[in-house]
Structures are given as structure tokens and as C-alpha cells.
Amino acid sequence: GEPDLGPTLRPKRKFPQPPPLEHHGPARVVALCNQKGGVGKTTTAINLGAALADYGRKVLLIDFDPQAALTDGLGFRGRDFEESSIYSLLMDGGDAADLVVQTPIPGMDLLPSHINLSAAELQLVTEVAREQALERAIKPLLPDYDVALIDCQPSLGMLTINALTAANSVIIPVECEYFALRGVALLLATIEKVQRRINPDLVIDGVVATRYDGRTVHGKEILERLIEGFGEQLFYSVIGRTVKFPETTAGGLPITTIAPSSPGAKAYRQLAREVLLRWASASTQ
Numbered sequence: 231g232e233p234d235l236g237p238t239l240r241p242k243r244k245f246p247q248p249p250p251l252e253h254h255g256p257a258r259v260v261a262l263c264n265q266k267g268g269v270g271k272t273t274t275a276i277n278l279g280a281a282l283a284d285y286g287r288k289v290l291l292i293d294f295d296p297q298a299a300l301t302d303g304l305g306f307r308g309r310d311f312e313e314s315s316i317y318s319l320l321m322d323g324g325d326a327a328d329l330v331v332q333t334p335i336p337g338m339d340l341l342p343s344h345i346n347l348s349a350a351e352l353q354l355v356t357e358v359a360r361e362q363a364l365e366r367a368i369k370p371l372l373p374d375y376d377v378a379l380i381d382c383q384p385s386l387g388m389l390t391i392n393a394l395t396a397a398n399s400v401i402i403p404v405e406c407e408y409f410a411l412r413g414v415a416l417l418l419a420t421i422e423k424v425q426r427r428i429n430p431d432l433v434i435d436g437v438v439a440t441r442y443d444g445r446t447v448h449g450k451e452i453l454e455r456l457i458e459g460f461g462e463q464l465f466y467s468v469i470g471r472t473v474k475f476p477e478t479t480a481g482g483l484p485i486t487t488i489a490p491s492s493p494g495a496k497a498y499r500q501l502a503r504e505v506l507l508r509w510a511s512a513s514t515q
């Protein structure tokens with residue numbers, strides 16, 4: 231089941247079953263960020279979101295990528311939301327709750343995206359308080375959820391700055407491959423800049439290693455390097471490489487639903503428990 235991290239890597243850790251919530255909201259807003267594409271942002275949004283919903287958390291997924299892979303990955307068609315996506319909300323205002331759709335996962339809703347969101351990058355530049363557009367738009371929704379996960383586009387442009395401005399924290403998915411760390415310094419510098427200028431309370435929840443191949447020496451070397459590079463910031467939960475992810479994305483459902491006892495589903499449930507523990511210890515400090 232769980233990846234064998236080997237004697238030279240970190241010990242395995244278990245994370246407790248999260249206690250049920252007595253009441254819901256307001257949501258912690260979490261941006262899933264990495265300007266590199268293909269590192270598992272969208273896969274993490276769907277599967278971490280579904281695992282958190284399974285633990286009784288009310289989850290709002292926010293598709294903030296014009297490619298709308300999160301919207302499509304949940305069985306919707308991005309093109310159906312031409313006039314009812316996050317883009318309309320940013321540009322025209324209106325009632326955010328009208329745009330939220332239910333996903334097949336109980337307790338998990340979606341604010342969908344549409345390709346026309348790509349125009350926002352330029353349109354926002356001339357807006358007043360342009361960095362706060364997303365924060366303003368989603369604010370009315372937050373009392374109804376425990377967690378809002380923003381699936382960012384693979385760039386460090388105005389949309390990502392908006393996500394970092396709206397967020398309480400950031401989770402950085404990093405793919406376990408040779409150039410994993412390339413670009414991460416620039417991402418961290420961008421996060422620092424947002425912290426300094428706009429959102430001083432923004433924190434990094436952690437870095438999650440994805441697409442880990444524990445069968446190869448190479449895979450282990452890369453994970454070792456991530457552990458050295460990020461220390462305790464790297465989540466102990468590691469997401470292994472499995473064809474199940476591409477398969478389930480095409481099926482429009484999370485792996486935690488399609489194959490609940492698969493290693494991938496277990497890994498995302500463990501990540502959910504680890505993330506909840508980090509949030510709980512952050513809020514009691």
C-alpha cells in the first residue's frame with residue numbers, strides 16, 4: 231500500500247483520524263500552486279478535496295485555470311460554463327452561490343472554470359485592486375465551507391497572484407523527477423512578495439511530492455533531494471506514480487471513489503489527515 235521510503239529516507243508516519251466537526255465554516259482557503267504544468271495540482275485538488283469531504287469537511291473546489299481540467303475532471307464540460315464560470319463572477323460580479331455546482335462527491339462543490347478566464351489575465355490589469363478580485367468574489371461563499379481549494383494555472387501571472395491573495399495558505403505539489411526543484415525558488419519568491427505587499431498572513435502548509443516511483447533508485451534519489459531541500463515542509467505523505475490517476479480523471483471521479491483501496495486513494499487520504507493535523511496545530515499556536 232503505502233510507498234516504501236527506504237531506510238535512508240524518512241520513517242513512515244501515521245496520522246490520526248480527524249475528529250468530526252461540530253459546526254462548519256468559515257473555510258480555510260488553500261491555493262494549490264506550481265507554475266510548472268503536469269506536477270499534480272489538479273489531481274491533488276480533486277483527490278485531496280474528495281478525501282477531506284470523506285472526513286466530513288465541506289469542500290469547495292475553485293477551478294482557477296482557464297484550461298478547466300478540474301471542471302472536466304469532475305465530469306463536467308468546461309464549455310458549458312461560458313456564462314456561469316468563475317470568470318463571469320470576477321468580471322461581472324453577481325451572486326457567487328448561483329455559480330457553484332455540486333460534484334458527484336457528497337460534501338464537495340465546484341466553482342467551475344471556462345477558457346474565457348484566460349482573458350482575465352489582461353483584463354484584471356486595469357482593474358482597481360486587481361490582486362483582490364478573486365478574494366472579493368469568493369468571500370460570500372466561505373461561511374458555508376470548511377476548506378476551499380484553488381486549483382491554480384501553471385504560471386505566476388495575475389490569476390495566481392489573485393489566488394495567493396485570496397488564500398490563507400499554499401500547498402505546493404512537486405513532481406518527483408529530475409528537474410523537480412527548478413522554478414520552485416521563483417515560486418517561493420513570488421509567495422514572499424505577496425506576503426510582504428498584500429497578504430502578510432499567508433503561510434505555506436507544505437510541499438507534496440507527487441508521481442513518486444519507489445521502485446527505482448532514481449526515484450528514491452529525487453525524493454531524498456526533496457527531503458533535504460524542504461525538510462519538515464515536505465509532507466510525509468507521498469503520492470506514488472500510478473496509471474490510475476490518468477484513468478480516473480477521464481472517468482470524471484476521484485480515485486478515492488473509483489478505487490478506494492488503491493495505493494493512490496490511500497496516499498491522498500493520508501495526505502488529507504496530515505494536512506488536517508497541520509491546520510489544527512497551526513490554529514492552536
Ligand code: ADP
Nearest residue numbers: 267268269270271272273441470471472475476
Ligand atoms: P497539473 O494540474 O499540475 O498540470 P495534473 O494533476 O493535471 O497536473 O497531472 C498531469 C497529468 O499527470 C495528468 O494526466 C494526471 O492524470 C497525471 N498524474 C497526476 N498525478 C499522477 C500520479 N501520482 N501518477 C501518475 N499520473 C499522475
Ligand code: MG
Nearest residue numbers: 271272295299
Ligand atoms: Mg492543472
